[in-house]
Amino acid sequence: MKDYLAKAYAFDGTVRIYAARTSALVYEAQQIHDLWPTATVALGRLLTGSVIMGAMYQDDQELTIRIDSNGPIEGMVATTNANGGVRGYVGNPHVFMQSETQSLPVAHAVGHGKMHVTKDLKVRDIFTGSVDLTSGEIAEDFAYYFTASEQIPSAVALGVGVDKDNTVLHAGGFILQRMPGCKEETVNEIETRLERLSSVSEMLEQDYTPEDIIREIAGEDHQMLHTMDLVYQCDCSREKFEQGLLSLGKAQLQDLLEKDGGIETVCHFCMTKYQFGEEQVKNLIDLSEK
Numbered sequence: 318m319k320d321y322l323a324k325a326y327a328f329d330g331t332v333r334i335y336a337a338r339t340s341a342l343v344y345e346a347q348q349i350h351d352l353w354p355t356a357t358v359a360l361g362r363l364l365t366g367s368v369i370m371g372a373m374y375q376d377d378q379e380l381t382i383r384i385d386s387n388g389p390i391e392g393m394v395a396t397t398n399a400n401g402g403v404r405g406y407v408g409n410p411h412v413f414m415q416s417e418t419q420s421l422p423v424a425h426a427v428g429h430g431k432m433h434v435t436k437d438l439k440v441r442d443i444f445t446g447s448v449d450l451t452s453g454e455i456a457e458d459f460a461y462y463f464t465a466s467e468q469i470p471s472a473v474a475l476g477v478g479v480d481k482d483n484t485v486l487h488a489g490g491f492i493l494q495r496m497p498g499c500k501e502e503t504v505n506e507i508e509t510r511l512e513r514l515s516s517v518s519e520m521l522e523q524d525y526t527p528e529d530i531i532r533e534i535a536g537e538d539h540q541m542l543h544t545m546d547l548v549y550q551c552d553c554s555r556e557k558f559e560q561g562l563l564s565l566g567k568a569q570l571q572d573l574l575e576k577d578g579g580i581e582t583v584c585h586f587c588m589t590k591y592q593f594g595e596e597q598v599k600n601l602i603d604l605s606e607k
Contacts, residue, residue: 318338318340318524318526319338319341319489319546320337320339320340320341320342320546320547320548321336321337321401321527321544321545321546321547322335322336322337322368322369322372322401322527322545322547323335323336323337323339323526323527323528323531323541323543323544324541324542324543324544324545325342325535325540325541325542325566326508326538326539326540326542327531327534327535327538327539327540328499328503328506328535328538329446329498329503329537329538330493330496331492331495331496331497331498331500331503331534332493332499332503333385333493333494333496334438334491334493334494334505334531334534334535334539335369335372335373335489335491335492335493336489336491336527336528336530336531336534336548337365337368337369337489337491337527337547338366338483338486338487338488338489338526338527339361339364339365339488339489339490339520339547340486340489340521341548341549342359342364342368342403342485342488342547342548342549343357343360343364343365343477343485343488343549344488345549345566346360346361346364346404346549347360347483347485349549349587349588350406350407350410350588351380351410351411352407352410352435352466353410353411353412353413354408354410354413354421354479354483354515355390355413355414355421355422355426355485356390356407356409356411356412356477357422357477357483357485358421358477358479359393359407359423359426359427359455360395360405360407360499360545361477361485362423362454362456362473362475362476362477362490363382363393363395363405363455364395364403364405364488364549365477365488365490365495366382366404366455366456366473366475366490366492367380367395367396367397367405367585368395368397368401368402368403368547369383369490369491369492369561370382370397370434370459370492371397371398371399371401371402371403372399372401372545374398374399374436374438375399375518376399376439376577377399377439378396378398378399378436378437378438379396379397379398379399379436379437380396380397380398380434380435380436381394381395381396381433381434381435381437382395382396382397382432382434382435383432383434383435383526384391384427384430384431384432384433384435384455384458384576385430385431385433386427386429386430386431386450386451386453387427387428387429387430388426388427388428388429388430388453389409389425389426389428389447390407390408390409390412390426390427391406391407391408391409392407392408392430393405393406393407393427394406394585396586400545400549401545401546401548402547402548402550402552403547403548403550404547404549404550404551404552404586404587405586406449406585408585412576414426420582421479423453423454423455424452424453424454425453426550427450427453427454427455427547428453429450429453430448430449430450430453431447431448431449431520432447432448432449432450432458432459432462433445433446433447434447434462434466434600443547446462446466446467447466447517448461448462449466451568455473455475456475457473459471459475459492460472460473463492463494466515466559467494468531469494469495470494470495471492471493471494471495472492472493472494472511473490473491473492473493474490474514474516474517475489475490475517476488476489476490476516476517476518476521477518478518478521478522479490486522487518487521487522488521488590489517489521489525489527489530490517491517491530491531491532491534493507493511494539497506507534510534510535510536511534514533514557515533516582517530520533527544527592528541530565542560551584551586551587551589553584553586553587553589555591557605558591558593559581559593559601560580560586562580562593562598562601563604563605565600565605566605567602567605567606569578570598570601571602572593572601573598574598574602578595579592579593579594579595579597579598580592580593580598581593
């Protein structure tokens with residue numbers, strides 16, 4: 318089943334629900350970064366929450382969600398756009414933790430810290446909002462960000478299943494948000510429904526589609542709006558790294574050339590390497606003087 322997101326309005330248009338399946342893109346991230354099980358679940362949740370959040374925006378707008386934390390995972394980053402593309406990485410991909418109560422205790426791996434959300438809305442300024450991590454479980458942290466920073470009461474559920482051999486079994490989640498005009502009785506009904514709802518992982522194990530998840534939450538009182546394909550997508554290029562090297566300036570480029578005879582750059586998101594030989598670095602030095 319391909320990765321995609323479905324969006325719907327529910328409860329007389331006073332609630333919006335985004336639900337997504339992200340199994341393939343989480344698997345790709347795992348393969349690119351050689352993620353161990355707990356790191357797979359943590360980054361998988363961040364990628365899923367981020368790509369759903371990206372669907373709330375439009376055109377060429379982009380979001381970067383950064384987790385700065387003190388746990389073994391050493392923080393995480395995800396960047397997403399409004400068209401279903403997402404990419405990310407962890408500080409330490411080789412984290413595999415277990416406890417008596419949880420097979421993969423994500424909160425312990427993430428630790429304490431902050432979530433920073435940077436919005437590039439393609440206008441004059443870039444905006445960043447930050448909140449403390451409330452649990453390190455990622456879903457609860459997204460929910461707290463929406464409520465505290467954007468004043469949008471939200472429910473967020475994210476799930477990533479990993480087998481004993483580190484195979485990604487499934488990944489996905491949903492974000493539910495109250496809109497203006499949502500009545501108190503509707504809020505109470507939603508809370509009751511969510512309390513009775515199976516976990517995202519349980520639903521995905523039963524091959525629920527995003528539409529099925531929305532139906533479980535809202536019953537028949539919803540209107541499907543659209544779907545969107547989701548993909549792990551990096552936009553790095555040799556040209557972008559050239560511009561980054563030029564920004565270092567002549568002196569630093571000259572120093573790197575003398576020390577190493579060339580420069581190797583690596584994209585954090587997709588691990589693609591770009592080599593710049595001696596002559597290419599000399600050309601960059603010449604360009605930096607102009």
